[in-house]
Amino acid sequence: MFLRRYLIPRIIQYILVIFFGITAVFIIPRLLPNDPVLRTIGELRARGATLEPGAMDKIIADLTQMYGLEGSWFDQYIAFWQRLARGDLGVSFFQFPTPVATLIATALPWTVGLLLTTTILSWVFGNILGAFAGYYSGSRWSQVLDGVAMVIRPMPYYIFAFALLLLFAYAVRWFPVSGGARLGMQPSWNWAFIQSVLWHSFLPALSIVILGMAVWFQTMKLVVQSVVGESYVQYARLSGVTERKIVTRYVFRNALLPQITGLALSLGLIFSGALITEIVFSYPGLGTLLYRAIINGDYNLIMGITIFSIFAITTTVLIVDLIYPLFDPRIRYS
Amino acid sequence: MKVFRDLLRDYRFFWGFWILAMMLVFAGLSLFSPYDPTLWGEVPRDMRPSPQYWLGTDSNGQDIFWMATFAVRNSLTIALIAGLVSRVIAVTVGMVAGYLGGKSDRVLMFVSDSLLVIPLFLMIVLLAMLIRGSMNVVSLGLLLAIFGWAWDARLIRSQILSLRERDFTKTAVLSGAGTVRLVMNEYMPYATPLIFSTLINNMAWAIGLEITLAILGLLDLSIPTLGTMLYWAISYQAVLLGRWWWVLTPITLSILLFIALYWLSVSISEYLDPRRRVQRVGAA
Numbered sequence: 095m096f097l098r099r100y101l102i103p104r105i106i107q108y109i110l111v112i113f114f115g116i117t118a119v120f121i122i123p124r125l126l127p128n129d130p131v132l133r134t135i136g137e138l139r140a141r142g143a144t145l146e147p148g149a150m151d152k153i154i155a156d157l158t159q160m161y162g163l164e165g166s167w168f169d170q171y172i173a174f175w176q177r178l179a180r181g182d183l184g185v186s187f188f189q190f191p192t193p194v195a196t197l198i199a200t201a202l203p204w205t206v207g208l209l210l211t212t213t214i215l216s217w218v219f220g221n222i223l224g225a226f227a228g229y230y231s232g233s234r235w236s237q238v239l240d241g242v243a244m245v246i247r248p249m250p251y252y253i254f255a256f257a258l259l260l261l262f263a264y265a266v267r268w269f270p271v272s273g274g275a276r277l278g279m280q281p282s283w284n285w286a287f288i289q290s291v292l293w294h295s296f297l298p299a300l301s302i303v304i305l306g307m308a309v310w311f312q313t314m315k316l317v318v319q320s321v322v323g324e325s326y327v328q329y330a331r332l333s334g335v336t337e338r339k340i341v342t343r344y345v346f347r348n349a350l351l352p353q354i355t356g357l358a359l360s361l362g363l364i365f366s367g368a369l370i371t372e373i374v375f376s377y378p379g380l381g382t383l384l385y386r387a388i389i390n391g392d393y394n395l396i397m398g399i400t401i402f403s404i405f406a407i408t409t410t411v412l413i414v415d416l417i418y419p420l421f422d423p424r425i426r427y428s
Numbered sequence: 429m430k431v432f433r434d435l436l437r438d439y440r441f442f443w444g445f446w447i448l449a450m451m452l453v454f455a456g457l458s459l460f461s462p463y464d465p466t467l468w469g470e471v472p473r474d475m476r477p478s479p480q481y482w483l484g485t486d487s488n489g490q491d492i493f494w495m496a497t498f499a500v501r502n503s504l505t506i507a508l509i510a511g512l513v514s515r516v517i518a519v520t521v522g523m524v525a526g527y528l529g530g531k532s533d534r535v536l537m538f539v540s541d542s543l544l545v546i547p548l549f550l551m552i553v554l555l556a557m558l559i560r561g562s563m564n565v566v567s568l569g570l571l572l573a574i575f576g577w578a579w580d581a582r583l584i585r586s587q588i589l590s591l592r593e594r595d596f597t598k599t600a601v602l603s604g605a606g607t608v609r610l611v612m613n614e615y616m617p618y619a620t621p622l623i624f625s626t627l628i629n630n631m632a633w634a635i636g637l638e639i640t641l642a643i644l645g646l647l648d649l650s651i652p653t654l655g656t657m658l659y660w661a662i663s664y665q666a667v668l669l670g671r672w673w674w675v676l677t678p679i680t681l682s683i684l685l686f687i688a689l690y691w692l693s694v695s696i697s698e699y700l701d702p703r704r705r706v707q708r709v710g711a712a
Contacts, residue, residue, distance in 0.1 A: 107545075111546055119551075122557075125558055248689065248690030250636045250639070250686065252639075259675075263667050264670075370640055370643055373643065396550075
């Protein structure tokens with residue numbers, strides 16, 4: 095029953111979404127009026143390279159092959175999937191001839207590192223605060239926190255990032271406002287580098303953590319408030335279970351279940367959740383890579399990032415969907 | 429009117445409503461602007477806020493106060509076009525899927541689920557690159573509308589599903605009401621507040637995406653919007669060069685706008701949930 099009614103349609107959807115998504119990514123840039131091969135040559139010329147007429151034809155042929163622009167659209171489409179199957183996303187037009195996959199692989203650890211850490215941190219802190227604020231919902235500090243969350247919650251993360259940037263660039267100059275590590279440092283696993291990375295990522299991380307906390311805080315507070323009113327909590331209290339035990343065993347534990355689901359869902363965003371924050375702080379992740387690709391008109395790179403994200407996000411969401419029932423026995427796909 | 433007075437008792441609705449009203453007045457001021465927003469160099473560059481230039485001037489030689497009035501007007505227009513057009517799609521899809529059920533329900537929900545799973549933002553970026561030159565207020569609004577209906581269609585569908593099971597549906601059908609009349613006369617009054625609150629959320633989403641796309645340089649950058657103001661500030665490195673007033677204005681306006689829309693939507697959806705309404709308004 096589970097297999098037929100849930101699992102198989104879900105996997106079919108997964109495959110179809112990837113298929114249509116990537117097909118759209120293939121088609122859209124081909125509708126563009128300008129030819130990337132001629133553009134690249136134009137750029138080479140603009141940088142002062144002189145080309146002989148004979149070399150010119152060879153370069154055009156090489157580039158056409160390299161960008162996968164040979165033959166009819168159908169031939170290109172087949173070749174496109176064949177290359178994808180080998181994990182080949184083509185080469186960057188702008189940082190020629192670096193493969194797109196290499197560029198993504200360089201930027202990815204920065205993005206995933208930042209978002210994985212901040213997602214977990216904001217989940218932990220937001221839930222702790224929310225749990226206590228929900229349990230003591232009548233108290234003054236709980237209401238103040240609620241008000242703060244109401245103000246922070248609606249801001250998009252990059253708007254909040256800008257606000258922090260202004261604050262820390264002018265009012266309190268404690269942290270560096272741009273970059274991923276000190277200029278000229280090579281990525282490695284020594285303490286100096288790690289320290290520099292943590293130092294530089296403090297502000298982008300802070301902006302994401304505070305916003306994330308506001309979201310978790312609000313939901314956790316609501317859930318705890320409703321659990322406290324449940325009859326089994328009242329029953330436990332009347333039967334003389336200690337307050338401490340009621341809080342930890344009865345209230346928080348039950349309130350945590352939907353939050354774990356929420357955490358799993360938000361992990362789907364770790365690849366694309368903070369692209370603009372990265373741009374605001376010149377943080378060297380996927381967002382900044384995308385920004386540079388757009389500015390330079392590097393379609394191959396944009397396509398590569400999009401294809402990668404389609405795979406990464408749909409796969410994460412699929413995995414989360416499939417392990418739902420393990421987290422929460424109340425959810426059975428029937 | 430009574431509903432409105434009840435809602436105004438909630439501080440969030442009260443402030444959300446007035447902030448939004450002030451924003452509309454501010455946007456309306458653009459009609460009296462002494463400067464043409466498409467021209468550069470109308471005023472001296474990089475002036476601090478002063479009695480003459482209230483919010484200072486930017487590196488393009490534009491007055492930030494008057495640019496901001498155009499920016500709010502354009503951003504709100506984009507959001508309104510996106511919100512209204514996607515409401516038409518969301519309501520149609522939600523009602524058809526919810527009322528007809530069966531195969532059409534499954535197909536429509538499959539499409540909307542897929543839209544929810546796919547990284548829409550990057551698809552919009554690719555499409556925006558395609559029509560980069562002609563990304564004006566209307567085309568951006570429509571582009572966002574095409575993608576922004578999926579979640580709301582689901583919400584409307586589930587409300588229709590529950591309405592369909594109620595007795596008055598049978599009464600209406602048995603007394604010979606056609607499908608269109610049933611939906612328009614019987615279901616619409618119930619669904620309207622929900623549609624309105626999804627409209628507000630959708631407008632906030634659209635403003636956010638407008639800003640994002642503009643920061644990436646994917647809008648016609650000669651159109652003043654909250655996003656293009658930030659684009660220019662970033663590309664001239666306003667923060668590093670100490671021109672805080674250039675960034676502060678669009679950021680403050682965006683924050684106010686997002687807070688106002690969010691508070692309105694929270695307040696309305698709490699009002700829609702009668703248990704919470706009794707808590708706040710009192711059993712009346």
